[in-house]
Amino acid sequence: MSGRSKRATGGSALRTTIAALIVVPFVVPFLFLISTAVREHDDYLDSPGGLPRSFTLDHLVQAWQQADLGHALINTLIMCVVACLVCASTSLAGGYFFRINNARWTGPARMLLGAGYAIPMVAWLIPVFVIVAQAGWTGNLFVAGVVSGVSSLPFGFFFIHTFLKQSLSDEMVEAATLDGAGVFRAFLFIGIPMALPALSAVLALTFVWTFGDLIVAATMLQSNTDSYTLTLAATTLTTREEVNLQGQAGAALVSLLPTLIVFAVAQRALKQGFGGGSEK
Numbered sequence: 439m440s441g442r443s444k445r446a447t448g449g450s451a452l453r454t455t456i457a458a459l460i461v462v463p464f465v466v467p468f469l470f471l472i473s474t475a476v477r478e479h480d481d482y483l484d485s486p487g488g489l490p491r492s493f494t495l496d497h498l499v500q501a502w503q504q505a506d507l508g509h510a511l512i513n514t515l516i517m518c519v520v521a522c523l524v525c526a527s528t529s530l531a532g533g534y535f536f537r538i539n540n541a542r543w544t545g546p547a548r549m550l551l552g553a554g555y556a557i558p559m560v561a562w563l564i565p566v567f568v569i570v571a572q573a574g575w576t577g578n579l580f581v582a583g584v585v586s587g588v589s590s591l592p593f594g595f596f597f598i599h600t601f602l603k604q605s606l607s608d609e610m611v612e613a614a615t616l617d618g619a620g621v622f623r624a625f626l627f628i629g630i631p632m633a634l635p636a637l638s639a640v641l642a643l644t645f646v647w648t649f650g651d652l653i654v655a656a657t658m659l660q661s662n663t664d665s666y667t668l669t670l671a672a673t674t675l676t677t678r679e680e681v682n683l684q685g686q687a688g689a690a691l692v693s694l695l696p697t698l699i700v701f702a703v704a705q706r707a708l709k710q711g712f713g714g715g716s717e718k
């Protein structure tokens with residue numbers, strides 16, 4: 439084996455080792471979650487951190503029935519759809535506008551909008567809750583979805599704008615203008631198709647973030663049990679008198695599966711979006 443081949447093999451082994459070490463902190467808790475959810479209660483009490491010696495779906499079934507996870511799953515999907523529509527449409531329009539507009543004020547305005555992601559959610563969520571409560575809109579899935587979508591806007595806007603800055607050249611914008619295309623037509627036939635990879639990535643991430651959200655759901659939906667999402671419904675499995683860890687593990691496992699499916703389906707879109715469209 440030549441020296442170059444040995445170096446290539448050694449580099450590949452090193453990268454594989456580093457990747458494995460990075461994956462371990464994420465995989466181990468997931469395996470522990472599965473183990474907790476599918477073990478019999480006595481087996482779990484004997485060795486909470488050990489390997490399972492039994493198997494049962496009783497905790498998943500009990501969590502599904504006791505917390506009404508089927509209804510909560512539908513609520514969660516409704517909230518996710520609203521959040522994705524709000525975040526994607528606003529981010530796309532804003533990102534395209536700042537891409538084609540080169541006025542002096544656009545730079546500071548763009549930085550100000552992007553800096554919104556650094557503001558802690560609690561700093562603006564509490565005033566928003568007060569306004570929503572005064573309007574009598576608490577416990578509304580649509581309102582909670584809008585708030586959740588707005589919380590992802592700074593990321594979505596900055597991400598799509600950065601993507602368009604790399605993939606949409608000034609020549610393309612000028613050619614569309616010379617062909618007589620107005621701003622809306624250029625946005626519809628050039629901006630949207632060019633931004634599809636980034637838009638798909640924003641949709642996938644917004645869905646995952648909203649699906650696993652607790653703080654917005656607990657703030658906006660606490661007053662209406664019929665509007666509970668999965669994460670909020672899972673909290674009902676634990677009371678002051680009883681801590682049902684295995685039931686909560688089952689509920690967490692149910693809430694994880696849709697996000698894993700979305701990530702599996704959206705892998706190509708995520709690669710293209712974060713790769714600036716270079717991934718083909």
